[in-house]
Amino acid sequence: VPIAEQEIVWTVVVAGGSGTRFGLAKQYERIGGQRMIDRSAGVAAEAGAGVVVVVPAADVERERDAMSTATVVAGGSTRSESVRAGLAAVPVDATIVCVHDAARPFASLALFEAVAAAVRAGADGAIPGLPVTDTIKVVDVERAVVATPDRASLVAVQTPQAFRADVLRRAHASGGEGTDDAALVEALGGRVVVVDGEADNRKITHPEDLAWADAKARATAGSVGAA
Amino acid sequence: VPIAEQEIVWTVVVAGGSGTRFGLAKQYERIGGQRMIDRSAGVAAEAGAGVVVVVPAADVERERDAMSTATVVAGGSTRSESVRAGLAAVPVDATIVCVHDAARPFASLALFEAVAAAVRAGADGAIPGLPVTDTIKVVDVERAVVATPDRASLVAVQTPQAFRADVLRRAHASGGEGTDDAALVEALGGRVVVVDGEADNRKITHPEDLAWADAKARATAGSVGAA
Numbered sequence: 005v006p007i008a009e010q011e012i013v014w015t016v017v018v019a020g021g022s023g024t025r026f027g028l029a030k031q032y033e034r035i036g037g038q039r040m041i042d043r044s045a046g047v048a049a050e051a052g053a054g055v056v057v058v059v060p061a062a063d064v065e066r067e068r069d070a071m072s073t074a075t076v077v078a079g080g081s082t083r084s085e086s087v088r089a090g091l092a093a094v095p096v097d098a099t100i101v102c103v104h105d106a107a108r109p110f111a112s113l114a115l116f117e118a119v120a121a122a123v124r125a126g127a128d129g130a131i132p133g134l135p136v137t138d139t140i141k142v143v144d145v146e147r148a149v150v151a152t153p154d155r156a157s158l159v160a161v162q163t164p165q166a167f168r169a170d171v172l173r174r175a176h177a178s179g180g181e182g183t184d185d186a187a188l189v190e191a192l193g194g195r196v197v198v199v200d201g202e203a204d205n206r207k208i209t210h211p212e213d214l215a216w217a218d219a220k221a222r223a224t225a226g227s228v229g230a231a
Numbered sequence: 232v233p234i235a236e237q238e239i240v241w242t243v244v245v246a247g248g249s250g251t252r253f254g255l256a257k258q259y260e261r262i263g264g265q266r267m268i269d270r271s272a273g274v275a276a277e278a279g280a281g282v283v284v285v286v287p288a289a290d291v292e293r294e295r296d297a298m299s300t301a302t303v304v305a306g307g308s309t310r311s312e313s314v315r316a317g318l319a320a321v322p323v324d325a326t327i328v329c330v331h332d333a334a335r336p337f338a339s340l341a342l343f344e345a346v347a348a349a350v351r352a353g354a355d356g357a358i359p360g361l362p363v364t365d366t367i368k369v370v371d372v373e374r375a376v377v378a379t380p381d382r383a384s385l386v387a388v389q390t391p392q393a394f395r396a397d398v399l400r401r402a403h404a405s406g407g408e409g410t411d412d413a414a415l416v417e418a419l420g421g422r423v424v425v426v427d428g429e430a431d432n433r434k435i436t437h438p439e440d441l442a443w444a445d446a447k448a449r450a451t452a453g454s455v456g457a458a
Contacts, residue, residue: 131368131376133368133370133374136367137434137436139388139411140363140367140385140387140388141358141360141386141388141413141423141425142380142384142385143360143384143385143386143425144384146424147360147386147424147426148422148423148424148425149358149417149423149424150384152410152411152413152414152417153369153380154410155410157369157370157371157377158367158368158369158370159367159370159374160365160366161365161366161367161368182379183379183381183382184366184379186368186379187366187379190376190378190379195375196368196376197373197374197375197376198368198370198374198375198376199374209364
């Protein structure tokens with residue numbers, strides 16, 4: 005058996021959003037008839053040995069009933085705390101841990117496999133990235149432009165992000181906060197590589213994103229039905 | 232008369248796109264019944280003393296007939312060359328020159344005024360910027376992550392970009408190519424500041440952007456009609 009076959013991949017799906025006066029927390033919204041959180045966790049489940057879903061404490065009981073195939077745990081007050089709560093529920097024999105945002109329901113199975121494969125191949129972490137289309141400027145506190153980085157050297161990153169399990173656990177052991185999990189691993193000196201992201205793997209944030217996601221999920225369901 | 236009143240503002244509208252086998256160059260597509268180029272040039276005309284529109288050489292004659300209120304000139308083979316062609320047609324008494332992409336038809340008059348005001352106030356250049364919502368990574372040629380810049384220090388920039396006219400002419404005199412005009416002014420050591428950009432001031436690039444723009448232009452026209 006090649007070493008690659010011995011990897012045990014788990015995914016932590018972070019669904020930390022709380023409801024607002026405008027309505028339901030976005031991870032529970034239905035797109036194409038399925039809740040976003042179920043769709044995101046479903047792809048993660050296909051991609052590995054198991055899934056831990058992190059939700060606000062108030063939602064844990066309900067979600068334990070709703071999600072039969074995932075371990076459901078309560079999140080913390082920041083995204084990094086929620087990831088740590090999820091990580092604590094990942095079995096110790098997991099060798100690769102992916103972290104994924106529930107708000108990205110269109111990450112493909114192939115994308116999970118691509119980030120895990122890059123970690124198998126030796127990286128400490130692997131993250132999906134897309135070329136940056138906007139011109140980005142670095143500004144100072146007075147919003148004067150300090151630099152215009154070469155756009156070719158920039159990527160806009162997505163989840164799922166995959167990590168060698170012990171490296172991710174060490175990166176989170178200090179209790180730090182990062183823009184993303186990769187930043188914590190980078191801070192340890194870990195080698196993080198970028199694989200091709202997916203245009204459809206958008207983070208669903210605004211009402212117009214939700215409308216797009218619903219239309220897309222329906223279109224996809226339609227083409228599956230027609231096959 | 233305060234000095235501010237003596238400023239003479241001109242805008243170069245860059246519409247360099249050529250048609251493809253998929254259809255019309257995007258600047259000539261209609262949104263809400265009006266061509267994108269006419270809409271972009273129309274706002275620019277309200278904002279100052281005059282407008283130079285830069286189009287592909289093959290379109291110049293047709294556009295001179297179509298656009299009665301703007302000076303129409305032929306562009307070059309790069310965006311910067313096209314800006315230079317436009318700049319050469321701006322009267323020498325202009326004191327502030329804005330550069331605007333025809334593919335951003337929803338820049339408001341207030342945005343033109345805001346960038347011009349920042350130049351009046353002493354900056355060499357002023358550009359609209361929005362907070363960056365994605366996590367951005369700097370990568371090396373092998374796509375290993377080199378840095379995760381603090382997102383708070385990054386902005387995604389738009390047009391119109393306004394410049395002190397003589398500074399912009401100097402910045403372009405060397406014939407350089409920049410990601411944007413501000414980058415050429417920065418390279419000279421000019422002080423470029425960022426003002427608040429506008430969410431609707433998107434660059435229309437993909438067919439789905441065009442559908443969004445058409446719907447938005449129709450909605451806006453409807454609300455004007457109802458007023």
